[in-house]
Every structure is written in C-alpha cells, then in structure tokens.
Amino acid sequence: MNKSQALVVDDEPDILDLLKITLGRMDVRAVTATTVAEAKRQLERNRFDLCLTDMNLPDGTGFDLLRHLNEHYPEIPVAMITAHGNLESAVAAMKAGAFDFVAKPVDLQSLRALVGSALKLRGRAPASDERAGVGTRLLGDSPAMERIRHLIAKLARNQAPVFITGESGTGKELAARLIHAQGPRGEGPFIAVNCGAIPHDLVESELFGHKKGSFTGATGDKEGLFQAAEGGTLFLDEVADLPLQAQVKLLRAIQEKCVRPIGTQHEVAVNARIISASHRDLNAEVEKGHFRQDLFYRINVIELRMPALRERPEDIPLLAEQLLGRLGRGQTDGTPASGMHLSAAAIEALKRHAFPGNVRELENILERATALTDGQRIEVADLYLTKGEPATTRPRAEEPVDDAVPLADYPGELETGAILGALEKAHWNRAAAARKLGLTPRSLRYRLARLGIE
Numbered sequence: 001m002n003k004s005q006a007l008v009v010d011d012e013p014d015i016l017d018l019l020k021i022t023l024g025r026m027d028v029r030a031v032t033a034t035t036v037a038e039a040k041r042q043l044e045r046n047r048f049d050l051c052l053t054d055m056n057l058p059d060g061t062g063f064d065l066l067r068h069l070n071e072h073y074p075e076i077p078v079a080m081i082t083a084h085g086n087l088e089s090a091v092a093a094m095k096a097g098a099f100d101f102v103a104k105p106v107d108l109q110s111l112r113a114l115v116g117s118a119l120k121l122r123g124r125a126p127a128s129d130e131r132a133g134v135g136t137r138l139l140g141d142s143p144a145m146e147r148i149r150h151l152i153a154k155l156a157r158n159q160a161p162v163f164i165t166g167e168s169g170t171g172k173e174l175a176a177r178l179i180h181a182q183g184p185r186g187e188g189p190f191i192a193v194n195c196g197a198i199p200h201d202l203v204e205s206e207l208f209g210h211k212k213g214s215f216t217g218a219t220g221d222k223e224g225l226f227q228a229a230e231g232g233t234l235f236l237d238e239v240a241d242l243p244l245q246a247q248v249k250l251l252r253a254i255q256e257k258c259v260r261p262i263g264t265q266h267e268v269a270v271n272a273r274i275i276s277a278s279h280r281d282l283n284a285e286v287e288k289g290h291f292r293q294d295l296f297y298r299i300n301v302i303e304l305r306m307p308a309l310r311e312r313p314e315d316i317p318l319l320a321e322q323l324l325g326r327l328g329r330g331q332t333d334g335t336p337a338s339g340m341h342l343s344a345a346a347i348e349a350l351k352r353h354a355f356p357g358n359v360r361e362l363e364n365i366l367e368r369a370t371a372l373t374d375g376q377r378i379e380v381a382d383l384y385l386t387k388g389e390p391a392t393t394r395p396r397a398e399e400p401v402d403d404a405v406p407l408a409d410y411p412g413e414l415e416t417g418a419i420l421g422a423l424e425k426a427h428w429n430r431a432a433a434a435r436k437l438g439l440t441p442r443s444l445r446y447r448l449a450r451l452g453i454e
Contacts, residue, residue, distance in 0.1 A: 004028040004119055005046065009039045009053040009065060010081065015106070019052060022108055026115060036060040036068075043073060050118045052102075054081045055089055063096060070097045077118040077157070081106070094160035094301050110257055113231075113271040114159075120184035121157060138171070138178065139322055140315030144307040148175065151304055156182035161254065161299050164277040166306030169358030172277040173237060175306060180233040185273055188232030191225050196241035203246040205262055208253065214263025226259045229272035239276040239299065240285050244292065251295045274299060309358040313351040316362070317342075320350065323363050327370055339376045349380045368418060371447075372438050384418065419447060 004027065008019045011034045020030040031046055033039040036059050039051075051069060055062040062080050069078050077099035082089045090101040100114050138149060155162055156179050164172040173192060180190045198206050205215075209224030225234060236242075242250065253259045254274055258267040276299045285291035309316070324340050342350070355361050369382045419437065426432035434444040 004049045006030050006050040006052060006115070007033065007039060007042055007046070007048045007076075009033045009036075009051070009057065009062075011035070011054065011056075011058055015054070015081070015104070018106060019111075022111060023115065026112060028115065028119070034058070036065050039065055040068060043069070048073075048076055050115060051076055051078045052081060053078065055083070055093075062093065066093065066096055066098055075121075077121055079114055079118065091297065091301055094158065098158065098160075100159040107257075107269070109269055110271070117159065117184040138174065139319050140312060141318065142312040142315045144312045145315060148304070148306065152178050153182060155179050155302060155304065159273055160301045161274045161276070162302050162304055163282070163300040164275065164304045164306060166277075166279065167308050167356075167358055168279050169355075169360030170306035170308060171359060172279075172306055173235065175304060176233070176235045176275040176277065179275060180235075180273070183273075185232050189229055190233050190235065191229040191272075192235040192237060193225055194237045196238040200243045200246075203243060204249060207246065207250065208259040209261035211261060211263035214261075218263070222261075224259060224261060226253060226270045226272055227268065229270075231271055232273070234272045234274055236274065236276040236299075238278055240278040240280045240282055240291055244290075247292045247295050251292065251298055254295075254298055309355040309362065310353075316350050317347055319359060319362060320347070320366060323366050324370065327363075327367055340370055340373075340378065341376065342378045343380070346378050346380050346383060349383060349385055353385055371443065372418070374438065416453065419444070419453065 006023055006028050008016060008023070008030045009032070010016050010019070016032050016034075020032065023030045028050075031042055031048070033042050034057075036057050039053070042048075051065070053062045053065050057065075066078050066080070069076055078097070080090065080093040080098045080101045082093070082101050082103050090103070093101055099118055102111050102114055138145060138152075152175060162176075162179060164175055166172050176192070177190055180186060193206065195203070204210075205218075205222060205224070207224050207226060209227060210218050210222050212218055212220050236250075249259075253270065256267075257271065258269045260267045282291055282296050282300070286293045286296050309319075320342055324342075328340060350362070350365075357364070365383055365385070366378075368384065369378045373379075373382045419433070422433040422436045423430070426436060430444060430448075431441055434441045437444065439447070
C-alpha cells in the first residue's frame with residue numbers, strides 16, 4: 001500500500017512544522033502550502049488522503065478551500081484548524097462539509113485521533129446498512145427511505161454531531177447505529193443511553209464517571225459513558241430530558257473533547273462522536289428555557305429527520321412481511337409461525353392506518369394478530385384497528401375493553417387491553433384467558449411479564 005499523504009495548509013511556519021512532524025511519526029507524508037492558490041496547485045499535482053487547513057489564509061479562507069475540495073475532490077476528508085474557543089467557526093465548517101476540526105493550540109492526541117479516523121475512509125466503498133449487523137437494516141423502498149439511506153451514507157463520512165428527529169418508533173436509534181457502522185468508527189463501540197431513564201442526580205456520574213468516595217454510594221471508580229465510547233460513537237437518545245446543569249457540562253465535553261469525572265481535579269481527553277435524538281421539538285424546548293440554546297446549536301450541526309410510517313405507506317407490506325418472519329422465529333412456546341401472512345384487505349387497512357406509534361406499533365399489532373388468529377391468514381378483524389383517527393390520549397384504566405380496543409400513544413396498551421379484557425371475562429383465570437386469546441399458558445405468562453401486568 002502506498003504511503004498516506006496529507007495536504008497541510010497554514011501560513012504559520014511553527015504550525016506547519018508541528019503538523020509535519022506529528023504526521024511523519026504516524027507514517028503520513030505531509031505536503032505543505034501557505035495559501036489557497038498554492039493548495040490548489042498541490043491538489044492538481046498530487047494524490048491526497050486528507051487535508052488539514054487553517055481557517056484564515058493570506059489569499060482567502062479555509063472555507064474557500066473546503067468548497068473547492070467538495071466540488072473537485074469530494075473523496076478527500078477536510079479538517080479545519082480553528083482558533084481556540086471559536087465554536088461558531090467549527091460548527092460552520094462542519095455544516096459546510098468538513099470532516100472534523102482541531103483547535104489551536106493543537107492538541108496532538110486529538111490530532112492523531114482525527115487523522116486516524118480520516119485515513120480509514122481511504123479507498124472505502126460506500127457501505128450498505130447491513131454492516132450494522134443482523135436486524136439493523138433500514139427496510140423500505142419508498143423515496144423517503146431512499147433519501148434517508150443517501151443521507152446516512154453521507155453523514156457516515158464525517159464526524160459532525162448529528163441530531164436525529166422524528167416521532168417515537170420511527171427508528172432514530174437504528175439510524176444512529178447505521179451512521180456509526182458505515183463510518184470510520186464502525187469498528188469502535190456504539191454506546192446508547194436514554195437520557196430520560198437516568199435519575200437526575202446520577203446523570204453526571206453516568207456520562208463522565210466518578211472516583212471512589214466522591215459522593216454517597218460511590219463505592220468504587222466508575223468509567224463514564226464518554227470514556228466507554230472512546231474511538232466510537234455515543235448516542236444520546238431523548239437528549240431533551242437532560243437537566244440544565246448536566247447540559248452545561250455536556251456542552252463543555254463536546255466542545256473541548258474532554259471530561260472531568262466527579263471527584264477529580266484533572267480532565268480526561270475523550271474521542272467519541274456524538275449523535276443525539278429526541279421526539280420533542282428542541283426549538284420549542286429552547287424557547288421555554290428547558291434546553292440550552294448553545295448546546296442545541298452544538299449538537300444540531302446536521303439534522304436528520306426520520307419519516308413517520310404514515311408518510312411512507314408503500315413500505316408497509318415489506319415491513320409487515322419482515323416483522324411476521326421475525327415474530328415467527330421468536331415464538332415463546334416453540335410453535336413456528338411460518339406461512340403466516342396478511343390478506344390483501346388487511347394490507348390495505350394497515351396502509352390507511354395513521355400509526356401514531358409508527359413501526360413499533362405495527363410490530364405490536366402483528367404480534368397480537370399472530371397470537372389471536374386461527375389459521376395462517378391475518379384478516380382485517382384480526383388487526384383490531386379502530387375506525388377514524390387514533391386517540392391522542394391514553395384511555396383511563398377503568399374504561400372497559402370489549403370488542404373495540406382503544407388506541408393509545410403507546411401501542412403496547414393495545415395488547416394490554418386485549419389481555420386484561422380476556423382475563424376479566426375469564427374471572428382472572430389465566431388458563432381460561434389464555435384459551436380465549438388463543439395462547440398457551442406459557443405464552444400468556446410471557447406477555448404478562450413483558451407488559452408488567454401483575
């Protein structure tokens with residue numbers, strides 16, 4: 001393999017020498033330039049695997065060179081050298097297509113990590129979403145899903161923070177996993193955390209770690225999630241649920257690329273890409289004072305919106321087929337569901353359904369249908385879909401569940417309602433209720449435990 005080569009553009013001799021020496025120790029040959037014009041000439045003469053450019057140059061800016069590279073050499077990752085603390089320039093550079101940024105004075109450890117990640121893109125063909133592993137493919141052939149696949153492939157080639165929006169059940173974590181798997185960090189860890197599930201007094205400990213004895217209950221040293229994601233990706237799901245105090249420290253961690261574990265006086269450098277997500281409108285949360293504007297500005301460098309299922313009804317037949325196959329392989333009582341399929345009328349009914357719970361709701365509907373259907377063909381009546389628009393409020397516990405099954409914000413309550421209705425009619429005899437539902441007692445016990453029904 002030919003030796004890696006980087007184009008380094010800066011008008012400060014000391015910076016050029018430092019970068020040249022550092023790259024040389026990584027077995028990367030540095031070709032230097034001090035102006036935009038000279039950099040363009042070098043690009044015409046040589047093949048480069050990476051470009052490092054200062055923001056301010058005698059005859060233009062780093063943005064001028066970035067635009068030139070994006071237009072004529074889109075395969076070359078570009079990292080911008082910015083002034084210390086100039087967050088706006090760094091964000092603007094990544095919005096314009098920069099791979100990453102490094103701040104002056106240049107931290108050599110961060111620089112080496114950046115160069116290592118960039119070089120992993122060399123000669124790399126676009127990856128398919130199957131690289132993320134079994135069960136993590138983006139299903140659907142609709143134009144909306146084709147756009148999502150294209151954007152994911154593009155986002156995977158840089159290190160800019162990504163903010164994924166979309167309703168619950170649209171696959172935000174799946175999109176984050178695919179961005180990670182298809183990028184240069186794909187071999188590193190993918191650490192996912194639901195920020196809303198962490199008690200507020202433990203958020204800082206979970207994210208940044210702590211030392212033994214730093215607070216009551218700290219019986220040993222604990223590595224934070226930032227450190228656990230070293231060399232990989234940290235996915236902050238439902239980031240809007242973070243308390244304001246933790247948001248301040250998260251902003252510093254992202255901006256400075258270092259964290260301070262609770263109970264220590266020193267900071268630890270971290271190298272993790274940040275992808276965050278929320279089903280809430282963060283602009284509205286900022287206006288309410290619930291989310292810091294500067295943090296939103298930092299994590300929302302690039303936004304990826306996942307489409308709702310009702311926006312792509314043409315994908316429902318394929319999704320349903322795949323979900324039925326998965327449900328068949330996962331039967332808890334050992335009985336296969338191979339051959340289980342939807343009638344044409346059932347498919348049309350699903351296409352007309354609004355799906356407030358999106359793909360998660362579709363899976364729940366099909367799981368219930370496979371449990372309650374006699375035979376292998378699922379009809380419209382087996383889906384228990386309500387007429388008209390789905391309810392927007394959760395049904396009260398005392399409302400009876402009879403022939404009609406109420407819809408709720410969370411599709412798991414559909415199954416809960418059907419099971420509670422059968423139990424009530426069977427006078428809370430589980431064996432009799434299982435027979436009414438067409439389940440084995442073991443399958444009913446599994447569902448009761450999964451749904452948290454005592």
